[in-house]
Amino acid sequence: MTPGSGDEAILDISGLRVTFTGGPRPVRAVDGVDLKLWRGEVVALLGESGSGKSVTLRSILRLHPEKKTRIEGGIRVQDVDVLRLKGRALADFRGKRVSMIFQEPMLAMDPVYTVGRQITESIIKHENVSPDEARRRALTLFEQVRIPSPARRLDAYPHEMSGGMRQRAMIALALACNPQVLLADEPTTALDATVQVQILLLLRELQHQLGLSMIFVTHDISVGVEVADRIAVMYAGRIVEIGSVRDVIRSPRHPYTIGLMSTRPHGGRLLGNRLPAIPGSPPDLANLPPGCAFAPRCPHAGEVCGVSAPAPVEVSAGHWVRCVRTDLTAKA
Amino acid sequence: MSTAAEPLPAAAILRSPGYWVTVGRRFRRDPVAVIAALVVLALILMAVFAPWLAPHDPLQGMTLRRLKPPGTEGFPLGTDELGRDMLSRLIFGARISLFMGIVPVFVALAVGAAIGIVSGYAGGWTNTILMRTMDVFFAFPSVLLAVALAGALGPGIFNGMLALILVFIPPIARVAESVTTGVRTRDFVEAARASGAGALLIIRKHVLGNVLGPIFVYAMSLIAVSMILASGLSFLGLGVKPPQPDWGLMLNTLRTAMYSQPLLCALPGVMIFITSISFNIMTDGLRSAMDIKA
Numbered sequence: 165m166t167p168g169s170g171d172e173a174i175l176d177i178s179g180l181r182v183t184f185t186g187g188p189r190p191v192r193a194v195d196g197v198d199l200k201l202w203r204g205e206v207v208a209l210l211g212e213s214g215s216g217k218s219v220t221l222r223s224i225l226r227l228h229p230e231k232k233t234r235i236e237g238g239i240r241v242q243d244v245d246v247l248r249l250k251g252r253a254l255a256d257f258r259g260k261r262v263s264m265i266f267q268e269p270m271l272a273m274d275p276v277y278t279v280g281r282q283i284t285e286s287i288i289k290h291e292n293v294s295p296d297e298a299r300r301r302a303l304t305l306f307e308q309v310r311i312p313s314p315a316r317r318l319d320a321y322p323h324e325m326s327g328g329m330r331q332r333a334m335i336a337l338a339l340a341c342n343p344q345v346l347l348a349d350e351p352t353t354a355l356d357a358t359v360q361v362q363i364l365l366l367l368r369e370l371q372h373q374l375g376l377s378m379i380f381v382t383h384d385i386s387v388g389v390e391v392a393d394r395i396a397v398m399y400a401g402r403i404v405e406i407g408s409v410r411d412v413i414r415s416p417r418h419p420y421t422i423g424l425m426s427t428r429p430h431g432g433r434l435l436g437n438r439l440p441a442i443p444g445s446p447p448d449l450a451n452l453p454p455g456c457a458f459a460p461r462c463p464h465a466g467e468v469c470g471v472s473a474p475a476p477v478e479v480s481a482g483h484w485v486r487c488v489r490t491d492l493t494a495k496a
Numbered sequence: 497m498s499t500a501a502e503p504l505p506a507a508a509i510l511r512s513p514g515y516w517v518t519v520g521r522r523f524r525r526d527p528v529a530v531i532a533a534l535v536v537l538a539l540i541l542m543a544v545f546a547p548w549l550a551p552h553d554p555l556q557g558m559t560l561r562r563l564k565p566p567g568t569e570g571f572p573l574g575t576d577e578l579g580r581d582m583l584s585r586l587i588f589g590a591r592i593s594l595f596m597g598i599v600p601v602f603v604a605l606a607v608g609a610a611i612g613i614v615s616g617y618a619g620g621w622t623n624t625i626l627m628r629t630m631d632v633f634f635a636f637p638s639v640l641l642a643v644a645l646a647g648a649l650g651p652g653i654f655n656g657m658l659a660l661i662l663v664f665i666p667p668i669a670r671v672a673e674s675v676t677t678g679v680r681t682r683d684f685v686e687a688a689r690a691s692g693a694g695a696l697l698i699i700r701k702h703v704l705g706n707v708l709g710p711i712f713v714y715a716m717s718l719i720a721v722s723m724i725l726a727s728g729l730s731f732l733g734l735g736v737k738p739p740q741p742d743w744g745l746m747l748n749t750l751r752t753a754m755y756s757q758p759l760l761c762a763l764p765g766v767m768i769f770i771t772s773i774s775f776n777i778m779t780d781g782l783r784s785a786m787d788i789k790a
Contacts, residue, residue: 225689225690227686227689227690251694252694255692255693255694256692257692258689258690258691258692259690259691259692260692263690263691264687264690264691266683266686266687266690268683271682271683271684272683272684272686272687273684273687274684274688274701274702274705274706275684275706276705276706276709277701277705285701286691286692289691289692289693289697290692337691338691340691341691
């Protein structure tokens with residue numbers, strides 16, 4: 165499904181379905197996601213709110229409340245079957261093999277402990293090293309994420325840092341135990357524009373340096389383009405289009421992706437023209453149409469679209485689209 | 497930016513001062529709280545060394561010298577309605593009053609916090625069962641509950657204390673539960689889970705760390721209440737029994753002298769007031785010292 169990389173996928177999600185059963189009606193937030201993440205690759209999961217991108221990400225760490233969530237399908241991280249992990253094994257897996265960068269670092273760090281302490285604790289939890297050694301490593305991490313005067317900052321509480329610095333600390337925390345897969349849940353959304361760019365550059369640099377594999381969730385196309393090797397566009401719990409950044413951006417084939425691209429305030433748009441918008445609104449996940457979920461909003465929709473959910477079609481090498489009418493979306 | 501290559505200075509590896517060291521340093525910056533803490537310390541020392549400090553036997557009275565005003569020779573704070581030395585009785589009274597103020601609250605703190613944190617963290621049915629049970633106790637006015645319990649258990653210091661413990665568990669559990677529920681849904685708990693922390697570690701580090709401060713401060717404010725409740729029990733004959741010196745009991749028995757010796761009658765009340773306000777101010781200082789976000 166992807167060019168290059170001869171070895172096997174480091175993360176393999178197959179047929180993932182996530183259903184929340186807590187409410188009055190079960191809600192299927194993720195409905196059959198297949199995704200392979202190769203070693204050293206960054207995949208951006210792109211989609212609007214409620215498209216299932218964050219839910220997919222959280223499933224990889226099994227962060228959903230166990231009792232109110234049904235997860236079906238398979239998630240493997242190399243030889244680990246994530247959905248089979250229990251108790252200790254799950255706790256050891258989290259943070260060590262796969263770790264996560266949260267959207268709001270202020271909320272994701274415990275306000276009553278210093279940042280350094282939170283990092284050293286994670287290291288000690290997973291690797292059984294002495295506190296001094298853990299602190300030494302935390303210091304190295306702080307230098308890696310380029311926090312100025314790192315030794316002093318280790319003893320700072322989260323509220324004593326600026327937004328950008330907190331997110332750097334959050335990245336350091338996520339990298340503390342040398343995870344193989346890094347999950348980033350909109351890590352730049354809570355930051356202001358200039359800091360966003362710095363954090364993105366840092367993430368990309370660290371990813372190159374450490375050979376990390378990364379899934380990057382965002383609703384900002386330009387952020388996705390900035391960091392990713394491949395882009396997967398999600399809609400109503402499914403990946404509707406996946407391919408290299410170049411393919412997806414230059415020649416999107418799913419009507420939804422095409423719609424997204426045309427809504428960007430970009431290029432030679434004439435002053436005074438309205439931005440095009442995709443008509444309608446995302447479907448109710450508790451009440452999905454039988455066929456293609458995008459059909460009610462799709463300009464190319466025909467009768468076939470309402471029959472069954474379209475299977476993925478490979479339109480070019482490694483570029484898959486879940487649409488039956490790709491013939492209509494090809495560039496003239 | 498290029499410091500990574502250089503060897504790290506040894507000082508950089510040194511670990512930061514611990515949490516309590518920081519709290520201590522911040523506490524010392526608040527002079528009023530420090531004075532209050534010193535008063536509390538003095539009261540505790542007074543209670544401990546009562547036999548060496550008291551000029552007279554607190555139990556030995558003489559009808560000839562009843563209700564002498566403060567300043568009488570040999571009795572600097574006067575004598576009570578049975579002619580016992582007030583100073584000695586106030587000094588000895590600190591023992592029972594402080595004991596009845598502090599011990600029930602701390603026992604209730606341990607039990608109530610445990611109940612509250614467990615039900616707050618577990619949620620669901622566990623929460624419902626535990627907290628509704630607490631609500632049953634909570635529904636009674638605390639004085640009435642203490643009186644009823646002490647009455648049912650029979651008089652005596654121990655039973656009085658037990659009654660006070662049972663009275664203080666529900667409010668502490670309630671506070672602990674609400675703070676825990678607030679903390680449990682915070683992002684950093686999920687972040688801790690995402691980095692591999694188990695339920696126990698999360699409770700011990702993240703829940704306790706965020707919850708203990710508010711509960712502790714709340715419990716400290718109950719110490720004064722506990723002292724006053726204990727004196728109420730003593731007055732009804734359910735706690736401390738005469739002739740043992742207890743501030744609450746003294747306040748109540750000296751009531752009869754309110755018009756002849758108002759100053760005398762106020763003395764035990766003054767002691768209760770000083771003790772409770774010192775505890776409150778000290779707690780307040782401790783709370784702002786513990787709140788590192790401020």
